[in-house]
Amino acid sequence: MGDPNPSVDELRARLRELGYLDAGMNRFVLGPVRGGRGLVSVAWRSSARIGLLAALLLGPSAAIALAVRLPGLVTGLRDLVVLALYLGALSGVSVAALSLAATLLLGFLASRPRGNAAIQRSGRRLARAAGAIVGVACLIYLVLWWRTVNPAGTVWRSAGWTWPVLAFSTAISMLLGHAVTVSTLAFAARGAHAAWPSLRLPSRSWRLTIVTGAVTFVAGAAMLFLTTRGEERASERPPSAPAVKTGVRLTVVAVDGLDLVFLERLVASGRAPRFARLLEGARLTLPASDAPDPARTWTSLATGQPADVHGVSGIEARTVSGIDGTMPTAESGLAGAIGAATDLVRLTRPTLTTGLQRRSKTFWEVAADFGLQTSVVNWWATWPAPAGAGVVLSDRAMLRLERGGELDGEIAPASLYASLKPLWPGLRDDARRQVVAAFAGTDDAEVSVLRRAAEQDAVPAALAGRVFPEGADLRAIYLSGLDIAQHNLIGGAGGAGLPASALAARVEVLERYYEFLDRLLAPLVDDGQPGSIVALVSDPGRSASRGAGVLALTGASVRRGERQAGSGADVAPTMLYLLGVPVSRELTGRPRTRLVDAEFVSRVRVRAIDTYGNRTITPRAPGATPLDQEMLERLRSLGYVR
Numbered sequence: 001m002g003d004p005n006p007s008v009d010e011l012r013a014r015l016r017e018l019g020y021l022d023a024g025m026n027r028f029v030l031g032p033v034r035g036g037r038g039l040v041s042v043a044w045r046s047s048a049r050i051g052l053l054a055a056l057l058l059g060p061s062a063a064i065a066l067a068v069r070l071p072g073l074v075t076g077l078r079d080l081v082v083l084a085l086y087l088g089a090l091s092g093v094s095v096a097a098l099s100l101a102a103t104l105l106l107g108f109l110a111s112r113p114r115g116n117a118a119i120q121r122s123g124r125r126l127a128r129a130a131g132a133i134v135g136v137a138c139l140i141y142l143v144l145w146w147r148t149v150n151p152a153g154t155v156w157r158s159a160g161w162t163w164p165v166l167a168f169s170t171a172i173s174m175l176l177g178h179a180v181t182v183s184t185l186a187f188a189a190r191g192a193h194a195a196w197p198s199l200r201l202p203s204r205s206w207r208l209t210i211v212t213g214a215v216t217f218v219a220g221a222a223m224l225f226l227t228t229r230g231e232e233r234a235s236e237r238p239p240s241a242p243a244v245k246t247g248v249r250l251t252v253v254a255v256d257g258l259d260l261v262f263l264e265r266l267v268a269s270g271r272a273p274r275f276a277r278l279l280e281g282a283r284l285t286l287p288a289s290d291a292p293d294p295a296r297t298w299t300s301l302a303t304g305q306p307a308d309v310h311g312v313s314g315i316e317a318r319t320v321s322g323i324d325g326t327m328p329t330a331e332s333g334l335a336g337a338i339g340a341a342t343d344l345v346r347l348t349r350p351t352l353t354t355g356l357q358r359r360s361k362t363f364w365e366v367a368a369d370f371g372l373q374t375s376v377v378n379w380w381a382t383w384p385a386p387a388g389a390g391v392v393l394s395d396r397a398m399l400r401l402e403r404g405g406e407l408d409g410e411i412a413p414a415s416l417y418a419s420l421k422p423l424w425p426g427l428r429d430d431a432r433r434q435v436v437a438a439f440a441g442t443d444d445a446e447v448s449v450l451r452r453a454a455e456q457d458a459v460p461a462a463l464a465g466r467v468f469p470e471g472a473d474l475r476a477i478y479l480s481g482l483d484i485a486q487h488n489l490i491g492g493a494g495g496a497g498l499p500a501s502a503l504a505a506r507v508e509v510l511e512r513y514y515e516f517l518d519r520l521l522a523p524l525v526d527d528g529q530p531g532s533i534v535a536l537v538s539d540p541g542r543s544a545s546r547g548a549g550v551l552a553l554t555g556a557s558v559r560r561g562e563r564q565a566g567s568g569a570d571v572a573p574t575m576l577y578l579l580g581v582p583v584s585r586e587l588t589g590r591p592r593t594r595l596v597d598a599e600f601v602s603r604v605r606v607r608a609i610d611t612y613g614n615r616t617i618t619p620r621a622p623g624a625t626p627l628d629q630e631m632l633e634r635l636r637s638l639g640y641v642r
Contacts, residue, residue: 282554298539305586401421461521
């Protein structure tokens with residue numbers, strides 16, 4: 001019987017003799033088998049080489065998949081390379097650790113001293129088990145990754161990519177599994193020196209390889225099918241047919257931070273006549289949003305999708321060191337803890353969320369796809385404004401008009417910037433004078449808060465008066481000032497520790513703000529166009545009470561006095577139904593037809609389509625960060641970020 005603890009040189013010679021080093025990949029994996037190294041050292045070095053192989057194979061493929069899933073993350077080739085390095089390192093370390101654990105554990109079990117027959121039975125079986133563990137883990141990872149990077153319902157419709165990806169996953173999984181099998185089988189030889197002939201590598205059989213590959217491919221396809229079952233849609237793009245003409249001219253006024261109970265008290269006293277008109281029509285009461293973050297809330301209302309679908313999880317996002325693009329921020333759970341840890345070591349850092357993170361279409365983008373004339377002003381996550389989606393003054397439009405310079409997606413169509421730029425000083429100054437007049441005599445401690453907040457409503461309203469086309473099918477404006485004023489005066493830290501008299505004074509000031517906002521809405525509510533419907537959409541915003549929101553309709557064909565309870569997911573499909581646009585089955589809400597009269601419902605049937613298609617996001621050029629710092633300073637001054 002030979003020495004049970006052979007030298008490394010002798011082991012290497014035996015491995016060559018038994019055919020372990022015939023194949024190029026085997027030679028690469030077992031390259032560390034050299035004189036002067038212990039077998040445990042050889043095991044971890046071989047595992048490191050398997051990890052390197054995994055990094056080279058998985059890093060680039062995972063980076064490409066992430067670029068598809070999060071287009072705002074990858075802005076160019078450099079971002080793709082850096083991301084591939086990050087993901088390759090993560091994949092390599094994971095596979096190397098798994099390989100080392102399997103090699104040491106199962107290799108040790110296979111190398112326990114016993115007879116030749118026992119070694120032959122257990123050695124190959126345990127080595128193959130080690131390879132199978134790593135191979136199956138890689139297959140599961142790759143299949144679920146492909147499942148994740150594809151929007152719901154598109155995995156099998158993009159079969160031109162899915163089948164090659166499954167074949168690629170099968171090949172990588174088998175390759176890495178074979179590498180671990182070779183490493184484990186070689187390691188097992190240390191305790192079976194005399195029985196090495198029994199540990200000879202199995203003879204190569206292309207037939208067996210093909211059968212194993214086919215079984216692995218079918219297993220991956222079955223896993224993908226089971227995880228996507230019930231999600232498939234018949235069509236990826238909306239039909240080219242236009243919307244049904246309903247005769248509706250819809251104006252959507254979105255007011256953040258509105259306290260419905262507080263407003264009803266003012267309406268009852270006759271101090272808010274425009275709001276009274278809006279509230280006397282049909283109403284759908286909405287629960288408060290799931291998080292008091294305006295970017296998340298108003299993107300959900302505009303798209304009809306939750307944050308995990310539309311991609312805007314909050315005002316702040318994350319940038320990764322070395323990459324110009326951004327990725328959403330996770331607020332809680334393991335992902336949130338990882339985000340905090342990577343911020344601590346400066347691997348990631350906070351930045352602002354933009355439309356580059358938004359994956360779902362808004363109701364005005366869908367309406368524009370169906371040939372309607374649309375215009376939107378000041379909504380969250382609308383920068384960069386896409387071409388072909390009607391008139392868009394994004395959430396950065398006022399900054400661009402104030403700073404000047406070259407337009408970079410803040411306004412669409414681009415020609416509108418040239419016409420607004422010379423008008424901007426006059427519009428801004430008129431709005432400021434209107435604000436000063438509205439709050440004359442206010443206490444100095446409160447006037448700066450009120451003026452800063454009121455300008456966030458007065459200026460967009462003035463711009464809307466210039467860019468809302470007469471006779472447009474859809475006009476939408478978002479007003480944030482009430483939420484800013486309320487949060488700074490009463491909510492958050494604004495009202496903490498104040499005596500009752502001081503709080504009462506601030507409540508009176510807030511009433512004046514509601515009256516100011518009521519006057520500001522006059523041109524939008526009182527336009528008198530035939531077929532006009534005005535929709536008030538509100539959310540309590542950052543109010544500590546977290547009361548209810550509302551969708552209130554008034555105008556032609558609206559069922560006066562109708563009261564219903566609904567959800568924020570119903571807002572977008574209801575808007576699209578009023579415009580005659582089919583409602584996507586991907587939306588979780590439904591159009592609330594009882595808000596309009598029976599004649600309208602009989603004339604305009606609810607139509608459904610499978611999907612509105614994927615939103616196309618064009619990454620920004622590498623290094624381009626237009627108005628990012630200015631936007632951050634503006635949001636900080638308004639109390640949105642610290």
